[in-house]
Amino acid sequence: MKIKYLVSQSLFVIRFRYIKKLASYLRCSKLRLVGMKIGKNTVLSHCHLTWPHQVQLGNKCLIEHGVYFHYDGIYSEGSSIVIGNNVFVGNHTEFNITAKINVGDNCLIASGCKFIDHNHGFNYNELINSQLCSEKPIDIEDDVWIGCNATILKGVTIGKGAVVGAKSLVNKSIPPFEIWAGIPAKKIGERK
Structure with a gap:
């Protein structure tokens, strides 16, 4: 039993410590090119x-599998999706960006979150799919925690140290150190 346990632990360490790091290194090298x-x-x-050139990731970030960095625009210079240092982004999170998103340092973004900085026009006299989109950047300040499956819409600023509850729809800016949740998100508390 003890030998079987040691073998399974060794395989686990090899798989997650070394093979995963090697795959990440090769992936990062390719994307830098x-x-x-x-x-x-x-x-x-x-x-x-x-x-890929529209994405900038800081130092010591952990980006899980299935994250979608979708720059929804024509080719342009510079980065439109900017992630700070020491940021965690959970699996299957979507950055659907036309203008810009800035994510500060030390943020936690749980799995399944969506960031959308644009919206379709809906004037009565025109077809919706032929109208221009309105867009406003999203700004996530330092030390923010966003719960799983939250949606952050255009023009929102989430202040330093704020918390967004799971499955929330954030369509208004959140002041620093406040806790918001719901659809649409509303203040439910403060970090003290």
Whole structure:
């Protein structure tokens, strides 16, 4: 029994410590070649990108599998999706960006979150799918925690140290150190 346990632990360590790091290193190297900016000691699992040069990741980030960096625009210079240092992004999170999103340092973004910085026009006299989209950047300040499956819409600023509850729909800016939850999100508390 003890030998079986040691073998399974060794395989676990090899798989998650060494093979995962090697795969991340190779993935980061490949993406750097096509223009993505990736900081030191960032671990990047398999993700989806439309324009790699539009994404900038800071140092010591952990990006889980299935994250979608979708820059929804034509080719342009510079980064539109900017993630700070020491940020965790959970699996299957979607950044659907036309203008810009900034995520500060030391943030936690749980699995399944969506960030959408644009919206379709809906004037009566025109077809909806032919109208121009309105767009406003999203700004996530330092030390923010966003719960799983939350949706953050255009023009929102989430203040330093704020918390967003799971499955919340944030369509208004959140002041620093406040806790918001619900659909639409409302203040339910403060960090003290």
